[in-house]
Amino acid sequence: MLIKFSKKSDIKPSEITSENNFLARRRFIQATLISGASLLSPLSGFAGEPTNNIFANIKKMSFGINEKLTSFEGITNYNNFYEFGTGKTDPAQYSHLLKTEPWTVEIMGMAKKTGKFDISDLIKPSELEERIYRLRCVEAWSMVIPWIGVPLSSIIKRFEPNSKAKYVAFETLVDKKRMPGQNSKFIDWPYIEGLRMDEAMNPLTILAIGLYGKPMPNQNGAPIRLVVPWKYGFKSIKSIVKIGFVENKPQTTWNQLAPQEYGFYSNVNPNRDHPRWSQKEERRITGESGLGALFTPKIKTEYLNGYAEEVAHLYKGMDLKQFF
C-alpha cells in the first residue's frame, strides 16, 4: 500500500546533503558497523550472522524535518522515566539495572489473535524505518530524535482487532528490583497509557526499538516503546509489556494523577496552557551544555507539534480545549 504523506514533513531536496543529515548518516553507519560486528543488538540473530542483525537494514523514511537533531548524549542524559527516579539524570544513572532480554509483549483483548510474543517475533515481519520526529515534553522542552521503529498500524493489523476494539491500551513493565523508581508510591504502577484506535493506526504512530541507528538505550524505554509525535512526551509509553485492544477509553497514568492538568488526548497545543505554565513556547534541548544551552532562544510551539497536516483530521469537530 502506498501511503501518501503530506509535503510538510518531507525532507526537501535542499536538506538532503545538509551537515546534520550527513553527520546523522555517518553516525548511523558507524553504529550499524559496531552493532553488526559485536552483535550488541538484543534483536540480532546468531553470532557470526550479521545479516540477521535487523539494525543493518533500516529504511530511510521521508519523515524528517529541517531542524537540528538533538545529540545522542542529549537524548540519553535527560529523561523523564520515573521507573528509575524522578530526576532527569536518574534514568541514565540507574537504567543499566533493567534486563531487556528476553522480552515478551502480551497482546490481549478484542482481537482475533492474542497471546504472548517475543519482541523479535513482534517486530520482524515489519520493515524497520528511521523516523526523525520532534518530541515535545509537557514541561515545555523539546528534542529532535531519529527513532528506529515500525508503524504501530503494521503490528495492530496482524492481530486483527475486531470492531469492538475502539482503543489501544499499553502497560510498562513492573519490576521493583530492576526499576528502583517503582519503590516510590506516588504512581500506582504500572505506568499505563492509551490511544484511540484511529490515533494508533495513524501512519505517524510508531513502536520504536532504537534511535540513532542503535538498539534503544534503556533510559529511553528499551527495548520497545511507543512514539506519538503530535502528543506530549508522556503519552509515548516506554518499556512496553502489554498491548490491549479495548472497547472503553482506558485509564492513563498522568490523567489519574492530575486530571485537570493532563487529559487523555494530551495533544501538543500552544493555545491551551498547562494550569501551571504556558505551552506557547518551548526550550529546544540540542544536547549542548553550558552557556550556549543557557541562552538558546525559545521557539514557538506548533499546534499538534507541527504535525497538523498529518493528524488534525483525527480531531475534526472536537473542541481540543475541552478534550485536552
Next chain:
Amino acid sequence: MAKKTRNTYKYLVFVVCLMPLAWLIFAILSDTLYQTRLMSVDPVQKFDRELGDWALIFIILTLSISPIAELSKKKGLIVYRKIFGLFGFFYVCLHFLSYVGLNLQFDMIELLNDISKRNFITIGVIGFILLIPMAATSSKKIIKYVGGKLWKKIHFVIYTIAILGVFHFFMMTRADFTRPTIYLIVILVLLIYRIVTRSKLLSLKK
C-alpha cells in the same frame, strides 16, 4: 569571643554562603569549556531549581539560628542570623532573575500572565515582595531608627515568607514531594518552638 575572631568567622561564613553561587558558575563554565554536563543539557531549569532551593535553605537557616543560639546557650551565634537572612534574599533575587531572564527571556507580558494566572508564581512573587522590607531594614542604623518593637514585628513575617516559599515549591512540583515536605516540617517545628517560647516568656512577664 574577641571581636577579631568573631570578624574572621563572619568573613568565613560570608564566603561559605557564596559557595552555592560559585558552584553554579563553575559548573556552567565547565560545561561550556570542557563539555561536561554538570548543569545537564537543560541548564535553564537547573538554574531555576538550584537557586530556588538555596533561597529556601538560607531562609530556613535564618529561622533556625536563634533557637540554636538559645538551646546551645551560645548567644554570639545570633550575629549570623542577619548574614543568612540577607543571603536568603540574595538567592531569592537570583532565583527571580533566573526565572525572568533565563526562563521567560525577559518576556514581560508572559511574566504578568504568569503572576496573574498561576498560583504558585503569585505566591512566589508575594514572598519575594515581602522579603524586600526585611532586607531593607537589616542595618543597625535602621533598626535603631525603626525601633526594636516594630522591627521585630516586620521580621516575624519571615515565617510567613518561609511557608509561602515552601508552598511555591510544593505547587510547582510534578512528582517527588520529599524535599518540600522536609522543608515544611522543619519550618513548622521552628514555628512551634517560637510560639511556645514566646508564650512562656509572656507568662513569665505576667
